[in-house]
Amino acid sequence: MDDFLGKTYVLYDSENFEDYLVYLGLSYIARKVAIRLNQSHILTKNEDGTYTFQFLxxxxxxxxxxxPGEEFEEVKADGVKVKALIIFEGNKMIHTQTADDGKVSRHEREFFVDKMIVITTADGLDKTVKRYYKVEQQ
Structure with a gap:
């Protein structure tokens, strides 16, 4: 994963994202705001060996x-607390979130030199969500 650290990945396209937000139970207004966010992601490695993944x-x-490989409590951007687990497999970061209501979401982020593709699936969601990011040139 070292090749992808510190890069800013900027969202430029999505497929079925609103369906996922409906699945999560977000209101109409919250969904419309979330869809229009100009979103970026950055993965960094800290001195203590942990990683930080930023959502901007x-x-x-x-x-x-x-x-990686250790479960932790995550507070998502919408304020919901979930149990989370992140593992690395080659150029993929697989992020599993389990909510108190039992809903499980899986975000598979595949990193490339110039882009990142996120594929999200969830138990009970009949669609696959795809989000496309490009590396912001510094």
Whole structure:
């Protein structure tokens, strides 16, 4: 994953994202705001060996710090607490979130030199969500 650290990945396209927001139970207005966010992601490695994954947007910022393979409590951007687990497999970061209501979401982020593709699936969601990011040139 070292090749992808510190890069800013900027969202430029999505498929079925609103369906996922409906699945999560977000209101109409919250969904419309979320869809229009100009979102960026940055993965960094900290001195203590942990990683931080940042979610940046014009409305709100959040981040998670984690040890790969160790479960942790995550507070998502919408304020919902979930149990989370992040593992690395090659150039993929697989992020599983389990909510108190039992809903499980899986975000598979595949990193490339110039882009990142996120594929989200969830138990009970009949569609696959795809989000496309490009590396912001520094």
């Amino acid at each position: 947007s014009t409305m709100a910022n959040s981040s998670v710090t984690f040890n």
